[in-house]
Amino acid sequence: MSGPFALVDCNNFYASCERLFQPELRDKPVVVLSNNDGCVIARSNEAKALGIEMGVPWHLTRERFERLGVIVRSSNYTLYGDMSARVMRVLAAFSPQFEVYSIDEAFLGLGGFEDRLEHHARHLRSTVYQWTGIPVSVGIAPTKVLAKLANKAAKKDQASGGVRALMTVADQEEALSRFQLQDLWGIAGRLSARLQAVGINRPLDLRDADPRFIRERFGVVTERMVYELRGISCLALDEVVPDRKSIIASRSFGQPVLKLDHMREAVVAYVSRAAEKLRRQRLATAHLVVFIETNPFKPADPQRHVTCPAHLPVATSDTGRLAGAAVLALESIWRDGYRYKKAGVMLLGLVPAARVSGGLFDRPDTEASIARMRAMDMLNRRFGRDTVALAGGGVRRPWKLRRERLSNRYTTCWEELLEVPRPGTDVRV
DNA sequence: TCTGGGGTCCTAGGACCC
DNA sequence: TCTGGGGTCCTAGGACCC
Numbered sequence: 001m002s003g004p005f006a007l008v009d010c011n012n013f014y015a016s017c018e019r020l021f022q023p024e025l026r027d028k029p030v031v032v033l034s035n036n037d038g039c040v041i042a043r044s045n046e047a048k049a050l051g052i053e054m055g056v057p058w059h060l061t062r063e064r065f066e067r068l069g070v071i072v073r074s075s076n077y078t079l080y081g082d083m084s085a086r087v088m089r090v091l092a093a094f095s096p097q098f099e100v101y102s103i104d105e106a107f108l109g110l111g112g113f114e115d116r117l118e119h120h121a122r123h124l125r126s127t128v129y130q131w132t133g134i135p136v137s138v139g140i141a142p143t144k145v146l147a148k149l150a151n152k153a154a155k156k157d158q159a160s161g162g163v164r165a166l167m168t169v170a171d172q173e174e175a176l177s178r179f180q181l182q183d184l185w186g187i188a189g190r191l192s193a194r195l196q197a198v199g200i201n202r203p204l205d206l207r208d209a210d211p212r213f214i215r216e217r218f219g220v221v222t223e224r225m226v227y228e229l230r231g232i233s234c235l236a237l238d239e240v241v242p243d244r245k246s247i248i249a250s251r252s253f254g255q256p257v258l259k260l261d262h263m264r265e266a267v268v269a270y271v272s273r274a275a276e277k278l279r280r281q282r283l284a285t286a287h288l289v290v291f292i293e294t295n296p297f298k299p300a301d302p303q304r305h306v307t308c309p310a311h312l313p314v315a316t317s318d319t320g321r322l323a324g325a326a327v328l329a330l331e332s333i334w335r336d337g338y339r340y341k342k343a344g345v346m347l348l349g350l351v352p353a354a355r356v357s358g359g360l361f362d363r364p365d366t367e368a369s370i371a372r373m374r375a376m377d378m379l380n381r382r383f384g385r386d387t388v389a390l391a392g393g394g395v396r397r398p399w400k401l402r403r404e405r406l407s408n409r410y411t412t413c414w415e416e417l418l419e420v421p422r423p424g425t426d427v428r429v
Numbered sequence: 430t431c432t433g434g435g436g437t438c439c440t441a442g443g444a445c446c447c
Numbered sequence: 448t449c450t451g452g453g454g455t456c457c458t459a460g461g462a463c464c465c
Contacts, residue, residue: 013447034451041451059449075451102447102454188445219457221445248453255448297450344452 003142003233004167006108006121007151008091008128010084011135011162013104014042017083018073020133029070033058036254037074086132094124099237107144109237121163140165141172144235145228148185149175149203172231176203186225194218203229243350244281249274250344256295257340260331263292267330268323270345275319278347284315287349288322290329295341304340308333315351322347 029047097109139150154164207229215223249270310329
């Protein structure tokens with residue numbers, strides 16, 4: 001984990017992609033909306049200058065946007081994925097140490113370029129723009145956390161020309177003093193509130209805090225932040241792309257879903273999308289979770305938020321088999337009388353498909369896990385879903401569940417199930 | 430009626446990221 | 448009427464086994 005590192009970040013990535021093929025959008029305020037045109041997920045500089053916030057719901061701001069002459073686009077993820085791949089190919093040529101961090105960001109290891117860091121970065125920047133049309137900013141520093149901050153500084157400061165290096169302690173302190181805690185990579189609202197409660201109000205306070213104290217109170221992740229801010233690298237470049245651990249397909253509905261039939265169709269569609277991703281990555285699974293949710297923005301409506309796991313006897317990437325299991329799971333948790341606003345399917349326990357086709361389980365715990373799930377299914381069938389079998393094969397009664405789960409989002413679900421027990425339910429196992 | 434300690438697995442939830 | 452979708456890591460705690 002030797003620095004220095006560069007963080008290359010595409011400017012306003014989705015908005016920049018939209019502009020590429022519609023030059024008339026140049027120099028205009030442009031925003032890109034999420035699925036269902038729900039809320040703003042990207043803004044051009046001109047749109048930012050108009051004070052348009054990230055994440056604002058479009059239906060609340062539509063009139064204002066029209067008044068301001070803001071150009072609005074629905075999102076086109078295929079285009080963004082394609083442009084991302086092009087940018088990454090160019091970046092990879094600028095360093096042998098290279099990590100794709102997100103759709104629009106990459107870390108580069110710049111060991112060996114110490115004598116010409118900024119020059120190299122400016123060359124990179126102009127090359128990416130020339131070959132792809134996407135403007136990028138580059139932050140350079142001895143650690144990843146500082147490189148992220150350097151990147152922010154490059155974007156904020158017009159005079160930087162899109163490149164900022166924080167290689168000296170003096171430069172680091174100058175930059176750190178200009179930002180807030182929440183501007184640091186890995187620190188958001190909750191953590192910064194807790195840090196401020198113990199007197200750590202600014203990035204420099206965190207850098208100078210006692211690492212042991214931080215570890216005790218805030219965990220190992222925040223402790224690493226302290227070292228990273230001091231220029232001691234704790235976060236290595238992840239050059240090997242690790243295997244996926246889960247795959248999600250989910251959507252919010254434009255209109256609430258009231259009927260099981262409609263929900264079934266939606267769930268099958270999600271499984272189909274998720275299974276496609278699964279096959280593309282040559283993976284398979286025997287374990288999935290279905291979830292359905294009501295609209296949390298309408299607290300006056302009855303709320304329900306339920307998940308249900310489903311297990312197959314062998315890992316597969318076959319849409320039909322996965323969909324069959326998912327639909328059974330859905331039916332077991334379905335209740336009429338709610339306005340469901342969101343649903344989805346999560347595939348877990350992913351294993352390499354090749355080994356599955358040979359009839360082998362990749363994970364030694366898979367068989368035991370399936371045996372437990374079978375027992376749980378049996379219990380659920382016999383006693384209704386009020387009885388829940390947990391890891392290790394134990395069985396708990398719902399009153400216990402209820403007592404333990406006050407204060408989290410599943411409370412409602414379980415309490416409702418308790419209030420309206422199914423006929424024949426017997427929880428005295 | 431009282432009643433151990435250590436290890437492991439699993440689930441759920443919190444917090445964060447883009 | 449209308450508020451994204453897709454991920455990761457860490458931790459706490461229950462339950463099992465020996």
